[in-house]
Amino acid sequence: MAKKDLDWGNLGFAYHVTDKRYVSMYQNGAWDEGALISDDKIVMSEDAGVLQYSQSVFEGLKAYTTENGHIVCFRPDLNASRMADSARRLEMPAFPEDRFVEAVRQTVAANADWVPPYGSGATLYIRPYMFGISPVIGVKPADDYMFRIFVTPVGPYFKGGAKPIVVRISDFDRAAPRGTGHIKAGLNYAMSLHAIVDAHNQGFAENIYLDPGTRTKIEETGGANILFVDRDGVLVIPSSTSILPSITRRSLHYVAENYLGMKVVEREVTLKEVEDGNFVECGLCGTAAVISPIGKINDHGREICFESGMEEMGPVMQKLYDTLTGIQMGRLEAPEGWICRIM
Numbered sequence: 001m002a003k004k005d006l007d008w009g010n011l012g013f014a015y016h017v018t019d020k021r022y023v024s025m026y027q028n029g030a031w032d033e034g035a036l037i038s039d040d041k042i043v044m045s046e047d048a049g050v051l052q053y054s055q056s057v058f059e060g061l062k063a064y065t066t067e068n069g070h071i072v073c074f075r076p077d078l079n080a081s082r083m084a085d086s087a088r089r090l091e092m093p094a095f096p097e098d099r100f101v102e103a104v105r106q107t108v109a110a111n112a113d114w115v116p117p118y119g120s121g122a123t124l125y126i127r128p129y130m131f132g133i134s135p136v137i138g139v140k141p142a143d144d145y146m147f148r149i150f151v152t153p154v155g156p157y158f159k160g161g162a163k164p165i166v167v168r169i170s171d172f173d174r175a176a177p178r179g180t181g182h183i184k185a186g187l188n189y190a191m192s193l194h195a196i197v198d199a200h201n202q203g204f205a206e207n208i209y210l211d212p213g214t215r216t217k218i219e220e221t222g223g224a225n226i227l228f229v230d231r232d233g234v235l236v237i238p239s240s241t242s243i244l245p246s247i248t249r250r251s252l253h254y255v256a257e258n259y260l261g262m263k264v265v266e267r268e269v270t271l272k273e274v275e276d277g278n279f280v281e282c283g284l285c286g287t288a289a290v291i292s293p294i295g296k297i298n299d300h301g302r303e304i305c306f307e308s309g310m311e312e313m314g315p316v317m318q319k320l321y322d323t324l325t326g327i328q329m330g331r332l333e334a335p336e337g338w339i340c341r342i343m
């Protein structure tokens with residue numbers, strides 16, 4: 001085994017074709033046994049369900065090299081169950097959760113040379129996904145599905161890593177009140193592409209979406225949940241039925257209470273409270289984002305500046321970041337069941 005010759009410390013969040021990917025087909029009402037393959041290309045009907053009616057769901061998790069040289073991943077069982085929830089909402093057959101975890105293990109192990117070394121700042125991003133592959137012309141679910149996993153080594157999601165970013169309040173909505181915002185369906189990301197391109201063109205790193213029903217409450221960004229710290233040091237996490245139940249956010253809730261002795265509240269958060277200056281720190285959290293600090297929110301030209309500023313992460317976000325990544329990289333003892341050792 002020889003690590004690939006990559007400039008690990010300077011990787012962006014980008015796709016590299018790696019050696020092996022996992023594939024399983026659902027046909028005649030059952031999943032086949034699945035296998036690791038080398039071919040990164042997919043051949044399908046021009047009328048595949050995914051191409052016509054966007055019947056696709058996906059997941060994102062990471063593998064890490066720990067301080068003592070093991071390769072591990074973080075809470076893959078939660079990705080397995082979220083993907084099954086996503087599949088059911090789009091009338092797709094769920095990939096069995098125990099097989100999902102085993103497939104993640106096999107795919108990471110088969111690409112061990114691509115797992116960035118400890119201390120490089122990079123990680124191996126794991127992308128499980130599933131889509132309708134058989135022809136569909138009337139609006140209905142496909143009969144056959146393909147489940148796949150590929151991996152790609154990645155650096156920070158936002159340029160500059162832990163440098164605070166500026167985000168804007170979006171005029172577009174991400175999810176309907178009783179729609180699909182709570183699942184990881186490709187369609188939620190397709191509809192965000194215009195908003196993200198426009199945000200980038202205007203110099204913003206991301207969009208904060210408001211609740212589509214009233215447009216008064218903070219939901220999440222295109223690819224991460226949001227965290228606030230109030231003036232009493234309480235971690236305030238916006239709740240909504242139309243945001244993705246982030247595994248990072250759920251883990252940070254536990255970490256804040258049980259490792260850092262913080263008070264944590266999950267509740268609706270209004271834009272007005274944010275504008276009134278009730279919060280001193282703000283950040284995005286997710287697998288790709290880890291914790292990315294927000295220095296400013298721009299609401300149609302009006303700037304909401306957090307006291308943590310534009311130079312570095314605020315002290316509470318930093319403690320959360322250090323503790324979470326410490327658990328993931330094996331520097332801190334993990335809660336039971338959080339770390340899945342691959343090799």
Ligand code: PLP
Pocket residue numbers: 060220221222223224225244245246247248249285286287288
């Ligand atoms: N919200 C959205 C819309 C996302 O795409 C993601 C990324 O997966 C998250 C939140 C964070 O979720 P997790 O922490 O499970 O990666």
Ligand code: COI
Pocket residue numbers: 059060061222223224286287288289
């Ligand atoms: C993740 O954090 O895994 C995501 O899916 C966010 C983004 C890359 C879509």
